[in-house]
Amino acid sequence: MSKVVLSDGARLALVFLSSVSVLIAVLTVYEAFAVRSFDASGNELSEASDSREYWDTVRPILVRGALGIAGIGCVVYLTGLPVEFLLLETTLDAVLAALGIGVLVGVGLMAAQKLFFGVTYRFGYEHDMTTFELLSPDTSDEWVLHLGLFLPVVAVYEELVFRVGLIALGYSAFGVDTWTLVAVSAVLFGLAHRQQEWGGVVIMGISGIAFGAVYLWTASLLTVVIAHYSMNVLAFAVYAYEETDPSMEIQPT
Template sequence: MPEWAAFAGFVGVVLVGLLVLARLSTTTFDAPDFPATLSDRVVGASPTPSPAVRRPATLSTPTLLANVVISQGAFASILVVGTWLTGVPAAALGLAADAFARPDLLVGVALGVGLHAVNAVGSRLTDRFELGDPERLRRAMTPETAVGWVGLLGVVLPLVAGFEELLFRGVLIGAFAVGFDLSPWLLAALSSVAFALGHGAQGRLGIVVSGALGFVLAVAFVVTDSLATVVVAHYLVNAMEFVGNGR
């Protein structure tokens, strides 16, 4: 019999820790020595900004990527261990025996491509009307070497997609709906708010965009009951964003 109260305690620790880290990241990126925008919008600026313009020396790309791996890896470990210790069934998380069946993966691919297309349009509108710069974190994390790209696409982004979907969709929607007899649609809305707040380092506009993206992924999870689908979609959105805008 799953120990749902204890499981909720593990989830609370992870969620609070993630939100605190997001707040600290926001403070870092809003610091005076961090550029308000990492793009080359200054009149007369060269097409490729210098490293000093892209990021301060203390926030190199390897440092940022290592921080993501360590922090999200630690949170994911706590969540997985908590799930195992409290006996929460994998099916409640959207992980059925055929969790990585071909239809689920294909739906995830289609959803990821579609979300990336919508996100690209949103980025153009943001630039056109100067609504802010929610992509500064992404630009700061974009590698400059082949090894860096392998690490980003093969380690960092899979970890991010897997952990965030497990927490915000698999746990906060799937498991909580089963364990506490709550409406998955209510949980989809609440988890999307938490997902948005967890992306505070992307700025206010980034929070809004992340919340909208999170809700679409939440709807997809409720409809498909497949964690694999939303993990694939989430990974593709992030990967195509980096590849399409890599320097």
């Protein structure tokens, strides 16, 4: 990852965005720990309610993600920060390569996640799936919204914060070693998923390392966004399938 000569305004934007990304990541971790056992209405959450509305559950996350993406875009545009800091593909070949690599990484991480869940189940650790139950769509309209809007926004927003903001911009703004930033980003990414209990923290931390490594290897935001999106799509698809066919669930011994 190379540095680029910047104007004073662009360098200020770089420091600002990197600092804001750190703040967002830390606040996300705090929120994950502080409201882990409560739903959006402040009710204690032991299991998902059958009467909950999908849109009510995802709306706060979707709005925050959309505002975050829009805010970052405005800062980049208004300050003239070079687009290469976002590592966006501009050619068809690069987009196709990002698509292929991203899907493969997403499938691989989902397979690793199922393996991890299977092994830990065998040792008697039962993972809390409340978060999946709350966020999983039920109707065809909800699935369209989930796949076409909610998961893409989540993937773009989280990759902008945890990979672009903490790794690329952190390196360019402060000169911190990139692999150190990958490790810090992965730890924060894992802790930000505390709602999924400690098993979720571990597997998301591992996923964060993989996303960071792929980001450094490909220098491509689109690749890690597609990998993140693919992993999430598969996770919800597998969860929905297991809910309709309980015999497919891994049971603790």
